[in-house]
Each structure stands twice: as structure tokens, then as C-alpha cells.
Amino acid sequence: MEEMRILSPTAILGYGFPQSSFEEGLRRRPDVIAVDAGSTDPGPYYLGSGVCFTDPRAVRRDLTLILEAALERRIPVIIGSAGGSGGTVHLQRDLGLLREIAAERGWRFRVAVIGAEIAKETVEGHWRAGKVSPLPPAPELTEDDIRDSVRIVAQMGLEPVLAGLATGADVVLAGRCYDPAVFAAKAVQQGFDPGPAVHLGKILECAAIAATPGSGSDCLLGYLYPQAFEVEPLNPARRCTTLSVAAHTLYEKSNPYLLPGPGGTLDLRETRFEQVGESRVRVSGSRFVRSDPYKLKLEGVRRIGYRTVAIAGVRDPVMIREIDAIIAGVRERVADNFKSEPFTYRLDFKVYGKNGVMGGLEPHPAPDGHELGMVIEAVADTQDWANTICGFARSTMLHFGYPGRIATAGNLAFPYSPSDFKAGEVYAFSIYHLMEVDDPCQYFPVEVVAV
């Protein structure tokens, strides 16, 4: 094959795309439609709780349009990091949506479902054998980190996706997956060099974000050739420029020249970007250097408690001047009040208008506005205790006496009743490490399901 066309409809399944752009993409006869459905970027909660960060109705809308186009043209659909975090529960959510669509439309198709959740015992075994290392600046892994994790996924590379494609299924639905793999897999299966294929995947993974003006909710088309690839947007309002595409290469990555992934590193030190049309860019010279041993990235989270928050505003200038001392005073009162109780908690104050966004990194730590936004946050072992601490801190702060106080009726302006919100379970990342494996497909079972 001399050319392969890959359509990326949207940056994340459920982020949407204009139908007109998608149809423009279909007119160019794509060989595959691929979409990335997840990320660790929304934080540890979704992997831990099993909740999907993409809304089911929004995902169903995108999936319906993609499936209709692909089934009619008999081209494969490949979806990576299903359900956002790519654990089994997330994968099942998206499989459920595929079933619903199939039932509703009377479509029948086959789905290759690839699991990415990995047992703690497996991780522990590799850890004991010295085959797990941190991805700096993540800390060294401990046995407790593994035991305390509620769910661990491994990011699959190209090989399990190739195994999914080899089943001949109409749809490949993969759990946690290296973002570029879903875009590159069909091409690598057809014998294309993984260098340009994986780099093209890296550009297509966020869809039209690589165009200017960029958008994660619009389509991008990739043309892959033996030694190079080209990309172009499908919405006349956008252009791909050498700069927009090169700039996307460094997006969210530590090093734009060497991009490590499962099984190898994308080496872009010799990559060239050329403008070959008004809105089309050609990229050549990208190499994929295989690594030995094969390393998978693990992502794990642990539950650290439950959260309750209260939101309020402060307008009194004397209170604003004294805010640090008031917070310290409230902390002390809360600690003293519950000192004999057998539980631990963490009380935090986010003061918007005063280092609320940057915390310790803030170069201008003194407030200069006339009002502050206050978020009082308690995390404790149970929701009830989090409610207790947050409620007590809130009422203490509301009536707290401070030097120069002239307004004695109350210190906080609450925009809501109730003032306190139960935010539920709280998670933190526990594992973000590399694990050496003998076989890239070993921990990614493929099951073909007829829907």
C-alpha cells in the first residue's frame, strides 16, 4: 500500500465534532476511523471510582455517527482508552453504549474488546523481580503503593491493538491505550513503518487541536505514506501550518524530540515539517526506535478518604488583610475541638484571589483585589467525618474574631444553601511507573463480542 487515510473525528470520544467536517472526511475515503477516548489528565478520581469522565449521551452521539459511517463503508473503527480511564468498568460502559446503539439501529457487528486492567499480584510479582521503575519525577514504588491501589491499568502499545484487528472485528474497543496506537495500528498491520505512523498518531490523537485555530471538537485527516505523512483539517475555518503541527508535537510532553511509549521511543530529531498546501502539512524523518526490554506504563490510584467542601466569599477589607491569621486560627480551633477523636483529617483552604490557583508557585503572593473566594475543604476517612470537619471549620470561620474586626455579624458570604457539599470519595495517584514485560500482549486479553 502506498497511501493510507486515517480519520480522527474528535480529541476525546464524547467531545463532539461538526457533522459537516466529518462528512468532508468521509468524502476523502478514509481506510480507518480511530478515536482516543481517555486521559489521566482529569486526575485520579475517575480511575479510582470507576466513573467515566465523558458523558454517556455525548459519547453515544459521537459513536452513532462514527459507526454508521464505518459499517456502511466496511472500514474498521478503533477506540482507545475506553470510558476515559480504560479500566474494565470503563470498557464495559462503552461496550454497553455500543450494544444500545446496535439494538436501537438494528445494526449487527463484532467488537474486539481488549482489557487493560492488571492484577495487583502481577504488579507485585514484577516489582519483586526488580522490573518496575518510576517515571521521573514519580517516586520509587513501595509494596504499600501496590496493595493500597484500588485499580491499576497498563497502557497497551500497538501489539494488542493489532491482535484486536487480526480478529477481523468491525470495532476494536481497547482499554487503557497509548494514544497514538489506535491511529497507527491499521497502518502498521498493512506494513507501514511505525516511525511516521506513530508520529501521525501523536498528531491525530487530539484531532483538530493541531490546526489553527485549534479545536478538540473537530476532525483531522491524516494521509500516511511509506516515508512521511500529511495532515489537513476538514473544516474550512481551520488550517494546518508547519507551526501548528510542530507545536502540537510538544503538547503535554516532557521532551519534544524523544517521545517514549510502549515498546519504543519516537525519535523526532530529524523530523521536518513542510507546508504542501494552503492547509496541509507534510512531516518526514520521524523514526520509531524499538526498546528492549518492552516497557508498559502502569497507572494506579488509591482512595485517601471522602471530601466535603463549602464555598463562600469575603468582602470585608479588614478580614482580607487578616486572612492568613484567620485561617491559622480556624485550623487551630478545629484541631483543638476534635483532638480526642480517633480519626485523621485534612483541612484545606483555597483562597481565590490570593494564591488560589498557583499556591506556592505564585510570584505575587499578596492579595490586591477587593474580594476573595473561599473554598473550605475537608478530607477524612468517612464522609460523615469530612462533613463534621468542614461544617465546624465553616461555622468557626463565619464567626471568628480577628484583630480590627468591625463587622461582628458574620465573616463569610455564602452563595448557596446548603453551604456544604458532599463531594464523595477522594483518590490520589499511587502508581505511575514502567513495568518490563516479556510479551507486549500478555496482559491485554482480547475477546470478540457480537452485538
Add this chain to the structure above:
Amino acid sequence: MPTPLLKIAEVIRSKNSGPYELTLDIIFRDWEIFRRVCAARLITPERIAGLYRVPVADVLAIIEFEPAKAIKINLRRPIPSGSPGDTDVYGAQQHAPLLDLEFELP
């Protein structure tokens, strides 16, 4: 006269690169200025550490990326993404101090 970075950059942005790292991208407006900034080593770990009030060791890398006329700065996250005390889960608003950066362009 000092040149504000804002005047010579087309894009200044921040994002996570994994849960433990922030990555700041500066994409310059033109090649000549990009090369002058690089040649004069105006973006240094010391300058960034001072700006963000962190130890120099927390500035993990400063990388010039010629194809995009960009300079990338990687910082250790003070708190991993989403852990208690974190203030910016996506790391998307940590670029602001760069907007105030000024230096003498040689």
C-alpha cells in the same frame, strides 16, 4: 530597554506531562528572536526557579525545540495532580508568571 516575553511570544501555555510534572511551552513569534533568545540563554533554570519560587532542582529541563521555534520548561509539580492540596488538576493555569517575564534582548 527590557523586552516583555509577552511581546515576542505567540503562545505561552502550561499543562501536565503526567501527574508529577508541569510543562510550560513558549512559542515565539519569529525565528530571529527565537534564535537570539536561545543564543543568549535568556530562559535559564535559575530565572524560572526564581519566578516560580521553587528550588533550581525542581526545574527539570529547559528544551529548545527548533521546528516549532519553541522553548519548553518542565517543572516538578509541588503536589501530584488531584492529590489533596493541588490547585490545578490539569496544570492549565500555571503559565501566568511567564506573562510578566522581561529580559534584555542582546
